[in-house]
Amino acid sequence: MKENHDESRSTRLLKRDWESPLFRRRFRQLFLSGTTALLLVILALGGLSVDSRIAFHRKETNRIIAVLEAAATASTANREKFLSELAGKEEFRDWYFELVVSPSREEAKETARGRSSNNLGEEGNIRKTVSRGPYPPEVQQALAGRIGRARRWDPALKQDALFFAIPFGRMREQEVIFHSWRPAFPWNDIRGDLKRCGLVFLLAEFLLALVSFRTARRMIRPLRALTKLAEEMAEGRAERRWVVLDEDELGRLGNSLNELTDRFEENWKKERDGRERLETIFREMNEGVVAVDEQERILFGNAAARRLLDLVEPFHGKKYWEEIRNPRFCNAFRTALQEGRTVRGEGQVELPSGESYVRYSANPIRSEEGRVMGAVMVIEDVTERRRNEEMRRKFVANASHELRTPVTAIRGALETLQEFVGEDGKPFLEMAHRHGSRLEEIVEDVLTLSRLDADATAGEREGFDLRELSEVGKEFEAASSSEGPRLEIETSGAPVPVTAARRLLERALRNLLENAVRHAAGGEWIRVRIRERDGEAEIEVEDDGPGIPEEERERIFERFYRIERSRTREEGGSGLGLSIVKDIVLRHRGTISVHRGSTGGALFRIRIPMEISSDL
CATH class of the missing domain: 1.10.287.130 (Signal transduction histidine kinase, dimerisation/phosphotransfer (DHp) domain)
Known part of the structure; x- marks a missing residue:
């Protein structure tokens, strides 16, 4: 059972290794490189073997010819002894011999009459023939008393052969020519050598495949471990570390990955703690917070949002318009996502606990490139x-x-x-x-x-030229003391058409003028500017008095707030004038701000849209 389990585990490991593209690539590189080197070695050895075989064949041929020449010049008894022992010698195993006996005069006459007898029998392993011509070139040379040599195709051997003819003199009252031949190349030996080289190559290829497999596995094992470590880190798990054994590239990579893992774990803990704190804050908030992505799926909703919007778990990942039943909130989300602008509103909504009055704000969430990635809504009961x-x-x-x-x-x-x-x-x-x-x-x-x-004051809006508010300045100047600051009114040459509550804007300008007279102690002038700028109507009231300290500018619009309370009490004022101005401006969807004037005094700037909606 254990053996089967081990075999199954080994099979799984082999399958896992082979399915790895990196492993296959490394194995292929190692195997092909080794095969190329091995093939070059085998070819070199084969070439050397062929060259050595040919050289040995040539040398052995020359030696045998020398032996035959020596036998030809020996005594008749020695020649006959040499011929009788020729067939049993190992050195002549690939030679072919033939004794060519020249015909006698009687045989020549019979031949001339048309009779033929060229087989004189066998003696040992040597074939005896009587040749009547035509003689081959080497035999003709031997008949002339020289050693004959030739190279030509032999039909019996089916290859080129080297032919030799050596005159052995008279033997048994006959002229004998020793005719021998052998293959021009040692093909049998060469084929044997090549076959052995092939077997060695196949065995070496098998061993090379095993070595390449183990080497590739050893090479990718640390890479697989590093990959596993990186995958665990990507999944938020950073328990393991790389054990550095060598100070090579992989060791340095492992060190870097360990440092990155430590840093990742530290940042992940910080992010987790921050997320938990944020979730705690959202959970304890009285305001409902709902976030959706650009695919209109709900990402987050705190407890207050679940109560105010009557969300039923699980709602994460679902479309907001499937879970939020109030069309007012759905429209706000749709506008924030599609148009990328903030939507604010308030009104009565029906909640499980009864009818409630809520305020809400839907804001788009943008990426660094400005693309809308989602929206978040804050709802307050x-x-x-x-x-x-x-x-x-x-x-x-x-x-x-x-x-x-x-x-x-x-x-x-x-x-x-x-x-x-x-x-x-x-x-x-x-x-x-x-x-x-x-x-x-x-x-x-x-x-x-x-x-x-x-x-x-709803319904008091009307269309008029904002420059007509300069009459308020003239009336104020007529009612003011002659010892007060001089009033200067500047208006643009082009009309400034607005649709607004005229009476409210007159009240706002009057309050600003009264504030300037009251606080511009020692000032010589008050300047009013009415004009159009960047598609909005603008009213500026500037004085050359002492100005307003920067730390006070954010609070001067609060109700009953006074600057230098002891001095303002002496000079009068309710402490509500600027608060009234701010409320009027906000009802016109505008903004009011205070700045340092050109001479260091106070500069109040009101900006309102050119067209105001009917809901003032």
Whole structure:
């Protein structure tokens, strides 16, 4: 059982190695390189073997010829002994011999008469023949008393052969020619050598394949381990480290990967901790937060969002319009995703707990290139806050209305008393009259804010040229003291058409002028500019007074906030004028900001769209 398990495991490992493209590539490179080198070696050895065989064949041929020549010059007894022993000698194994006996005179006569007898029998391994011609070239040379040599195709051997003819003299009363031949090349020996080289090559190829396989496996084993380590790191698991054994390229790569893993683990822990903190913050938030991607799939929704939007788990990965039933929120998400702009709104929605009043804001999520990658919506249940604000507005409005009547009566009584009070009492009467006027101004400002908060000014919009607001400046200049700062009004030559609440914009400009006169102590001028800039209507009020400290600029629009409170109390003012201006500008979808003027004074800038929607 264990053997089968080990065999199965080995098979799986072999299959895994062979399925690896890197392993196959390395194995192929090693095997082909080794095969090429081995083939070159085999070819070189084969070439040397062939050359040595040919050289040995040539040398042996010359030696045998020398032996035959020596035998030809020996005595008759020795020649006969040599011929009788010729067939058993190993050195003559690939030679072919023939004794050519020249015909006698009688045989020659019989031959001339047409009779033929050329087979004189066999003696040992030597064939004896009587040749009547035509003689081959080497035999003709031997008949002439010389050693004959020739090379030609032999039909019996089916290859080129070397032919030799040596005159052996008279033997047994006959002239004998020793005719011998052998293959011109040692093909049999060469074929044997090549066959052995082929067998060696096949065996070497098999061993080379095994060595290449093991070498390729040994080469990719560290790479596979590094790949596994990188994959684990990509999956968020960084428990293992690379064990560096050698200071080679792989060792340096392993060190770098270990450092990268340590850094990754540290960053991952930081990200995990930050994500957990963020999830805790979102979980504890009263506002609902929902995020979707560019494919309209829900990525995240905290507990407040699940409560406010009535989301049912699991909703992650689903289309937002499948889970969010309120069309107002769906339209906000659609606008943020498709048009890439922020959508804000508020209104009544039906929740499982009942009807509630919510405020929401859907903002697009952009990449560094500016592409919309998704959207996030923040939803706040302001039912209780709105109820409290409504109660506060009603209280303020009612209290202001109740205060207006006695304040008016007090001012009237003070004006009447001026005719009956002597010179000693007039300073006190004037002080009471001044504070009564201030109290009346505060009441009027509070009533104005109440009307703005209660949306009592809706429907007052009209189309007009914004330059007509310069009349407010002229009226203000006529009513101001001649000792005050000089008022300068600059308007553009082209009309500045707007559709807005004219009465509210006049009130905003009047408040800015009053603020400039009140706080531009020692100033010589107040400048009003009305013009169009970048497709928006712009109103600027600048003075050359002491200006507003930079740290105060963000707070001057708060209700009842004053700069240098002791000085402003002496100079009057309700502390609501700039707050009223801001509310008016926001109702016109505009912006208001304060800057340092050209001479160091205060510069208030109002910018509103040229066309205002009907929902003011």
